[in-house]
Amino acid sequence: MRHTIVVDLGYGDAGKGRVVDALCAESPVAAVVRFNGGAQAAHNVVLPDGRHHTFAQFGAGTFRGVRTHLSRFVVVDPLALAAEAAHLVFLGVRDPFSSLTIEADALLATPWHRAANQARERRRGAGRHGSCGLGVGETVAYGLAHPSEAPRVGDVLDPVRLRSRLAAVRDRLTASVGPLQAPSVDEVAAVFAAFRDAVRIVDGSFLGGLLRSGRCVFEGAQGVLLDEWFGWHPHTTWSTTTFANAETLLAGAPAERLGVVRTYTTRHGAGPHVTADPALDRAVPEPHNDTGPWQGGFRRGHFDAVAHRYAAEVCGGVDALAVTHLDTPERVPTLGICAEYSDLDRIPVGVRGDLAGQERLTTTLAATTARGVYRPSDWAAEIGALLGAPVVLGTDAPTGPPVIRRTLAAAP
Template sequence: MNKNIVILGTQWGDEGKGKIVDYLTSDSSYVVRYQGGHNAGHTLVVNGKKTILHLIPSGLLHNNVIGVISNGVVVSPLELIKEINMLKKNHICINKRLFISRSSPLVLQYHIEMDIAREKKLGISALGTTGRGIGPAYEDKVARRALRIGDLKNEKNLSMRLEKIVSYYNHQLVSFYKQKPVDYKIVLRDLLPTIDVIYDMIKDTTNILHRAIKDKKKIVFEGAQGSFLDIDHGTYPYVTSSNSTIGGVLTGTGVGPKHLDYILGVTKAYSTRVGYGPFPTELFDNTDKHFSNKGHEFGSTTGRKRRTGWLDAVSLCQSVHINSLSGLCITKLDVLDGLNEIKICVAYRNVHTSEVISFSDIDDWENVTPIYETYPGWNRKTLGIKKLEDLPYEARNYLDRIEEITQIPIDIISTGPDRSDIILVKDNFFI
């Protein structure tokens, strides 16, 4: 049985990690968010009811689980309070079940204004951020000027530092971006009521996790975004501002690698991407419409339509390597139901030189064309199937080929949006 499990995305996010986290935390003690902010959205469907979370770890829907927002996460107190209140309305009590690292940087209104102003200034060269202020918040962290969750416990010091930081941002917003200034008094006014709500949640979360490890508790680490939005290993500059690959677990929690027992990579049975940047298998035909409509490919955070394409095994293999994946979870297999043929991208070719190139060579991505293998589709529904042997032969053949290419096992298959729509291939996740 795997004690401590990391669940991360292998593509450009939106792989369905939230559902898998929810599923695998049913017998866990802790679930930990280790990077990202409220720019990530995890959609959970339990008994037909949909819940969307952005900051609070997905596994907290189980009453026996303690949630941790660790130091690698940038936290908007206003958005966090919204989520807490939303869960209360749905009769999910998180009292004494959610801890927030005192070292987590804050996301505040001036970060949002700067994010939006930059995108507007870039025009057609914009990066396609969510406009949630995540990038500027991480910049403050690296520049050592960030306000952090722990600062909320000292109102006087908070007020003094906030005024200086807002002045720093207003100089740029007004002088360079020609935008309205931010009023620090309004920021402080909106921030102060949140302190009472989360005051008792602010903890040394690294210490909490090490105590849990010592006590042999099961921990699930929940990633946000996907591997190729990683600031170091992604399709730069069209990336997020944190490490969404395996290294983010270590720096974002203070838990070392020897305490990670299993690393699960979540990938869709096809590919999607939100925003701009390289996407070699992108489609613009009826198959794109099929994926968008049947897969409901619209962002849970922004509502933007996702770009869709065939499964990119080149990038998937890269993700296997950089994350040291133990196994794969294939989600949305049911979205492929009804297609006459299914393709897998197994290599890239430069359209001008005909040279086969690697994933790291796709900077000039507009001149890259995918090389495909084509497989027959299936007419039977896979939606809701719970046993591997009940899948259509063609679907099993498709999954077998993914295992051959990636050289790691597919241990979980998701066949629908609900918590129960799962095929557990490898039964070592539960006590």
């Protein structure tokens, strides 16, 4: 038995939801395991009958009846989770919480984390980082600053301890940021008590049994080019977006490392996007990604082979690739592939933890332009050759027919 780890090799939004849904549809899957991020994830799945859901904390295999496990690396937001579950029920999913397990050690996001995140981002003005405004990074930062007191999922089982930790979050963040628009501690504790009664909370040993019960798909959030240590700092996420967390959870169990890319490179929010082309913004409709109040605009660009090669290198390589939006080149004749930059042969891989070095790289990339954009005759084969891995799965755009094309291009 071999598990699958799905990681986005771009800036997010490459189509991980579509890919995970396809993997869960083609063969039995015991569970989708989330291994990073939180409520800011936005993995779109559109069913043939038109039903559409943006998966954030529930796994993108939910429509296929596949259970979800939120690992300790996920930031859990009970309020956002309740809203997501309600939408799934509206779409016909019966009792989504019954197929959800959550590790007790996962951090809890609170309304104060969200309010503090938004306040800090507003104060940055034109220098915004591109946050989603949901408090995920704020929750992680608080957990690093106060590791023994940060609210965790398991705390909902102890109302006294939970209330004490919620009050501490409120007080510390208010002292740091100023007055925050958020409910009272009692109101939040009541919502978290309902969360406690709705979900199954498990310890760290649970996942081992899940892995032995059948094939699991590990669903990553965001993209490698947004990685907390290797993305273009400070326009990054507070999350490890490579295969690392999943492989820690797998503890040596075999898994295929599947990298996901679009036929064109997109970026939602601030930060360098070397191949961005405003003409593509007009040519390629994007029904599920639009300008957001916190992230900013959604930018489209030619396939950035340089950046995606960097992502694969940062990850330590990929076993295979999934390419989404394969129908787009047929509809957009101006779309091409960029295999090199004007003044940079290769994006250098820095040292984990050297954020100053990543910020210097961000400055360099902001001044870099694309060169040699060309249009291949076979997009899947060309992308596989450029990234050095076989393309084993491909899909059209999420709003198109559910076309799944297997083994599109052999290894170069």
